[in-house]
Amino acid sequence: MFANDMLDRARKLLATVDAEPTERSIGAGIACAPVRLWHWVNAAAILMLSVTGYVIGTGTPAMSGEASGNFLFGYIRFAHFSAGYVLSIGFLLRIYWALIGNAHAMQIFWVPLWRKCFWREVYHEIRWYAFLTVEPERRVGHNRLAQLAMFFMFTQTITFMVVTGFALYGQGAGTDSWQYKLFGWVFSIWPNSQDVHTWHHLGLWVIVAFALVHIYAVVREHSRRAGASLL
Amino acid sequence: MGGATETFYSVIRRQGMTRRSFHKFCSLTAASLGLGPLAASSIANALETKPRVPVIWLHGLECTCCSESFIRSAHPLIKDVLLSMISLDYDDTIMAAAGHQAEAILEETRAKHKGMYVLAVEGNPPLNEGGMFCIDGGKPFIEKLRSMAEEAMAIIAWGTCASWGCVQAAKPNPTGAVPIDKVITNKPIIKVPGCPPIAEVMSGLVTFITTFGKLPELDRQGRPSMFYSERIHDKCYRRSHFDAGQFVEQWDDKYARKGYCLYKMGCKGPTTYNACSALRWNGGVSFPIQSGHGCFGCSEDGFWDKGSFYDRLTTIRQFGIEENADQIGMAAAGVVGLTVAAHAAVTAVKRLTHKPDRAAQKSKPS
Numbered sequence: 001m002f003a004n005d006m007l008d009r010a011r012k013l014l015a016t017v018d019a020e021p022t023e024r025s026i027g028a029g030i031a032c033a034p035v036r037l038w039h040w041v042n043a044a045a046i047l048m049l050s051v052t053g054y055v056i057g058t059g060t061p062a063m064s065g066e067a068s069g070n071f072l073f074g075y076i077r078f079a080h081f082s083a084g085y086v087l088s089i090g091f092l093l094r095i096y097w098a099l100i101g102n103a104h105a106m107q108i109f110w111v112p113l114w115r116k117c118f119w120r121e122v123y124h125e126i127r128w129y130a131f132l133t134v135e136p137e138r139r140v141g142h143n144r145l146a147q148l149a150m151f152f153m154f155t156q157t158i159t160f161m162v163v164t165g166f167a168l169y170g171q172g173a174g175t176d177s178w179q180y181k182l183f184g185w186v187f188s189i190w191p192n193s194q195d196v197h198t199w200h201h202l203g204l205w206v207i208v209a210f211a212l213v214h215i216y217a218v219v220r221e222h223s224r225r226a227g228a229s230l231l
Numbered sequence: 232m233g234g235a236t237e238t239f240y241s242v243i244r245r246q247g248m249t250r251r252s253f254h255k256f257c258s259l260t261a262a263s264l265g266l267g268p269l270a271a272s273s274i275a276n277a278l279e280t281k282p283r284v285p286v287i288w289l290h291g292l293e294c295t296c297c298s299e300s301f302i303r304s305a306h307p308l309i310k311d312v313l314l315s316m317i318s319l320d321y322d323d324t325i326m327a328a329a330g331h332q333a334e335a336i337l338e339e340t341r342a343k344h345k346g347m348y349v350l351a352v353e354g355n356p357p358l359n360e361g362g363m364f365c366i367d368g369g370k371p372f373i374e375k376l377r378s379m380a381e382e383a384m385a386i387i388a389w390g391t392c393a394s395w396g397c398v399q400a401a402k403p404n405p406t407g408a409v410p411i412d413k414v415i416t417n418k419p420i421i422k423v424p425g426c427p428p429i430a431e432v433m434s435g436l437v438t439f440i441t442t443f444g445k446l447p448e449l450d451r452q453g454r455p456s457m458f459y460s461e462r463i464h465d466k467c468y469r470r471s472h473f474d475a476g477q478f479v480e481q482w483d484d485k486y487a488r489k490g491y492c493l494y495k496m497g498c499k500g501p502t503t504y505n506a507c508s509a510l511r512w513n514g515g516v517s518f519p520i521q522s523g524h525g526c527f528g529c530s531e532d533g534f535w536d537k538g539s540f541y542d543r544l545t546t547i548r549q550f551g552i553e554e555n556a557d558q559i560g561m562a563a564a565g566v567v568g569l570t571v572a573a574h575a576a577v578t579a580v581k582r583l584t585h586k587p588d589r590a591a592q593k594s595k596p597s
Contacts, residue, residue: 057543062477063475070474073474074476077474171462187452194499194545204556209563
């Protein structure tokens with residue numbers, strides 16, 4: 001029943017998105033306050049996680065003095081785990097908001113890959129970015145290409161990072177911790193957690209690549225039309 | 232070694248050991264297993280009443296390091312385990328019988344102790360060419376393993392070979408060696424990984440099974456939780472240096488002499504479940520990290536195939552490349568960055584050359 005309701009709702013929301021006037025500029029109240037807030041909290045968490053995660057992967061230069069007088073790596077790991085919690089809780093709230101918020105809040109979770117017009121718009125958008133056409137397809141919210149990138153590079157990767165992150169955290173927290181009980185199944189897929197570390201590490205670089213494109217696309221859009229907001 | 236109906240207690244009494252020494256042994260064993268104060272008496276009771284458990288010890292593709300480790304057990308002493316606690320009916324490395332006489336024991340145990348004996352497997356079976364890469368007693372080892380596993384109560388997978396595959400299953404694995412849980416799927420298998428496993432872990436497990444007549448609690452990977460529930464890292468005595476951010480940079484630098492954390496030298500302690508940092512080796516003398524060398528992660532799945540033992544990041548071999556996650560990621564980010572820069576440049580040029588478009592756009596209401 002719930003799934004059906006969800007589907008109906010999603011269809012209605014998509015219809016709303018499709019019906020949006022395409023000549024409106026991006027900034028006109030599309031990204032509502034909760035999404036904006038989430039976006040920047042999330043961005044800060046990702047920045048923190050990326051930097052600390054990279055340092056955790058490579059190690060710090062040796063600190064001088066006694067071990068009892070230093071806790072650098074401990075603090076770095078603490079920052080990583082705290083930011084991880086912020087990101088995870090934010091992500092859960094974001095999913096909740098996608099279910100109750102406006103149509104655009106759903107976009108990064110719901111990609112209608114089975115619809116023909118979706119692919120037509122993607123094609124148009126590729127042509128636009130390839131300088132083959134003058135006008136972009138869609139002015140409101142994410143365009144279809146951005147939606148694809150959002151879903152496959154951001155939403156999927158973040159989900160993967162949260163799951164593997166908690167699984168790895170569960171190893172340190174102990175096999176009787178809730179993190180291990182909830183996410184320990186990851187080690188049924190990769191029995192050696194070294195592999196999970198490697199995948200988690202590759203996930204960082206997917207996020208970095210995504211962030212580069214994301215920031216570029218936003219800045220480009222912003223400079224193209226003075227009215228566009230930076231979310 | 233044939234008759235296995237006598238109890239542990241009757242055997243040691245016959246050997247001239249006093250009841251006092253017997254109880255001493257029981258309390259020592261209880262302590263080494265980390266059991267409560269009442270456990271000593273239940274161990275004593277079990278050893279007085281239960282018949283000794285017959286153990287069949289098979290050797291597949293392996294290097295015998297598990298046996299080498301096992302015979303060095305100090306708590307309990309290996310002579311106690313072998314001569315008194317279990318009835319080691321068959322172990323081609325250390326038994327006196329040979330040839331047809333030895334092989335007859337297998338059939339006898341299978342018939343006489345149906346569903347009662349423990350099958351300990353050291354090494355693993357190769358499957359390619361019909362299992363011809365490991366011939367044991369004139370037949371492929373896989374056949375012997377299957378037939379003995381059929382009637383066993385439980386199976387112990389000694390070492391990383393039997394548990395995960397180890398070196399003979401490392402890429403490209405020409406003999407098709409597989410861990411035993413890939414071929415025996417209908418019996419409980421206790422994995423005791425390690426190359427080799429710690430002697431006290433092996434004898435401790437045997438003591439547990441013979442004492443309580445049941446298998447210990449196993450974790451998600453089928454390893455006994457009492458020895459494999461924590462990583463080397465969790466109990467490492469150099470952990471404080473890890474948290475402090477004090478790492479060895481070179482094997483001969485002053486940090487190495489100071490005994491800093493070996494994380495940057497590729498120590499696999501943070502990803503390895505084993506009891507080395509708690510029990511240590513050779514009667515608690517030392518373990519690799521204490522001797523100044525990082526952990527290899529020898530008790531983990533596929534530890535031979537993760538690149539150098541001295542690299543922090545795993546070598547990734549897919550798509551014909553041999554790089555680590557950072558090298559791949561930075562290359563990908565570099566490509567994306569260059570693409571973005573190129574795209575930005577083209578955009579700028581386009582805008583300069585299409586000024587009329589911009590003017591037209593500006594005139595539109597926005």
